[in-house]
Amino acid sequence: MAKRAKRVKPITLRNNAPPAAPPPPAAATDASDSKPRGRRKASTQKLIASYHTLNKKLHAVLKAGDSTAAGSIKTQMEAMGGLHAYQRASLRGGNEKKGLGACGSWLVQQLRAELAELRDSEAEKLVVVAENGEEEVEEVEEEAKTGSPATQQKLKLKLLDVGALDGGTYSKQASWIDVTSIDLNPQCQTVRKQDFFERPRPTGAHEKFNVLCLSLVVNFVGDPKLRGDMLIHARRFLLPRGLLFLVLPLPCVKNSRYMSHAHLLAILKSIGYELVKHHFARKLALYLLRRVEQFKLQDWTKTQMNPGIERNNFCIVVKRS
Ligand SMILES: C[S@@+](CC[C@H](N)C(=O)[O-])C[C@H]1O[C@@H](n2cnc3c(N)ncnc32)[C@H](O)[C@@H]1O
Numbered sequence: 001m002a003k004r005a006k007r008v009k010p011i012t013l014r015n016n017a018p019p020a021a022p023p024p025p026a027a028a029t030d031a032s033d034s035k036p037r038g039r040r041k042a043s044t045q046k047l048i049a050s051y052h053t054l055n056k057k058l059h060a061v062l063k064a065g066d067s068t069a070a071g072s073i074k075t076q077m078e079a080m081g082g083l084h085a086y087q088r089a090s091l092r093g094g095n096e097k098k099g100l101g102a103c104g105s106w107l108v109q110q111l112r113a114e115l116a117e118l119r120d121s122e123a124e125k126l127v128v129v130a131e132n133g134e135e136e137v138e139e140v141e142e143e144a145k146t147g148s149p150a151t152q153q154k155l156k157l158k159l160l161d162v163g164a165l166d167g168g169t170y171s172k173q174a175s176w177i178d179v180t181s182i183d184l185n186p187q188c189q190t191v192r193k194q195d196f197f198e199r200p201r202p203t204g205a206h207e208k209f210n211v212l213c214l215s216l217v218v219n220f221v222g223d224p225k226l227r228g229d230m231l232i233h234a235r236r237f238l239l240p241r242g243l244l245f246l247v248l249p250l251p252c253v254k255n256s257r258y259m260s261h262a263h264l265l266a267i268l269k270s271i272g273y274e275l276v277k278h279h280f281a282r283k284l285a286l287y288l289l290r291r292v293e294q295f296k297l298q299d300w301t302k303t304q305m306n307p308g309i310e311r312n313n314f315c316i317v318v319k320r321s
Pocket residue numbers: 083087090094100162163164165182183184185194195196197214215216217220221
């Protein structure tokens with residue numbers, strides 16, 4: 001008898017997943033749920049692609065000061081169900097391609113290694129010791145070397161998940177990752193409603209993180225200059241040697257006229273990140289990057305490097321201000 005394929009649990013159905021968001025407004029109701037699977041997948045992808053296109057156009061017309069065009073684009077976006085419908089489509093798309101589940105486990109492996117390294121090194125001091133005062137830090141670090149389970153529970157990586165959507169991505173790792181989740185339009189009560197660009201700069205190490213996650217968020221931002229700003233802003237929230245986990249759709253680095261893997265790494269290097277590891281999954285490009293202190297911020301413009309009409313326009317612009 002033929003073996004049955006192992007089912008991968010979708011990321012949104014994991015154990016300890018936070019409570020579901022309140023029902024969407026009528027305009028955002030997902031009519032495609034009743035469609036056959038193939039058609040549903042196609043309409044999900046179409047909705048995501050159309051939303052991205054309109055979002056990019058909106059940024060462009062707003063930049064040009066054309067409020068009439070902006071109004072008309074916003075109306076089109078609302079007619080599609082707005083950000084809420086886009087987010088629901090993203091959650092469905094993630095389940096269908098199993099990409100997020102895969103990228104979750106790839107990251108978890110890296111972070112486990114990171115935590116183990118942190119315990120053995122000077123950087124151990126960067127690990128957050130929940131609910132302990134200063135004197136206890138030394139004690140806990142000493143214990144960490146002996147590997148006592150009680151201590152291991154106290155040592156957690158602090159992670160900021162930007163664009164967390166339903167906030168469930170790291171729920172299985174709650175014993176060793178302390179997650180703060182934000183999104184423009186949260187799909188769950190544990191995710192704070194906040195525009196990352198408006199998150200105030202940290203005033204000290206206690207407001208910084210060991211890891212910051214930008215998973216499918218940079219490509220969501222319509223304006224290439226704001227993408228660069230987002231990467232610069234992210235670095236401010238990282239502790240020294242902290243990690244940025246950046247996920248982009250694979251075509252952003254593999255099939256863009258204005259971007260390539262090497263170009264992306266060069267931009268990131270100039271912003272103050274060095275590559276730890278990367279992985280190209282079927283549909284996603286995953287990057288784990290470390291904050292470094294020695295770097296030279298430079299401007300990056302939109303420059304065509306891979307001509308071709310079949311290619312996309314994804315790019316990142318950096319402008320020192
Ligand atoms: C495609 S979803 C990605 C969700 C999730 N991170 C994942 O990997 O599946 C992009 C999310 O980023 C959020 N987002 C975009 N710009 C943001 C910003 N400036 N601040 C906070 N969230 C933002 C959107 O609201 C949306 O929920």
